[in-house]
Amino acid sequence: MGVISGINEPQQSQASVYAGSNGMLHRASNGMRGTRLFGPAHGPASTIANSGSANPIGAILAAADLLDVAANKPAYAARIRSAVSTVIGAGLRTADIAEAGCVRVSTALMGDAIVRAL
Numbered sequence: 185m186g187v188i189s190g191i192n193e194p195q196q197s198q199a200s201v202y203a204g205s206n207g208m209l210h211r212a213s214n215g216m217r218g219t220r221l222f223g224p225a226h227g228p229a230s231t232i233a234n235s236g237s238a239n240p241i242g243a244i245l246a247a248a249d250l251l252d253v254a255a256n257k258p259a260y261a262a263r264i265r266s267a268v269s270t271v272i273g274a275g276l277r278t279a280d281i282a283e284a285g286c287v288r289v290s291t292a293l294m295g296d297a298i299v300r301a302l
């Protein structure tokens with residue numbers, strides 16, 4: 185599980201170097217009385233909302249962690265993680281992780297590709 189929990193912003197920035205982008209990072213927070221929150225490490229990315237350039241992978245991997253940890257559905261979580269790996273392996277990239285030789289896609293197209301890979 186690739187959950188980041190309890191780190192501050194400078195540590196998150198350092199972690200994004202390993203992941204390639206903040207858009208790839210996801211986190212889980214354990215609250216009082218057993219509540220848990222899962223989401224992309226970067227939060228809502230409101231500065232780029234509706235631009236089609238946000239990377240949905242952090243949010244998608246957070247959903248996989250929710251299924252794995254909170255819903256005790258590790259097989260479903262594994263399918264989602266595998267779909268993300270398949271799409272990245274096929275060379276699709278959002279703007280934040282685009283590199284030479286890869287196909288640059290929008291937020292929606294990345295999400296659609298991951299759903300198809302399921």
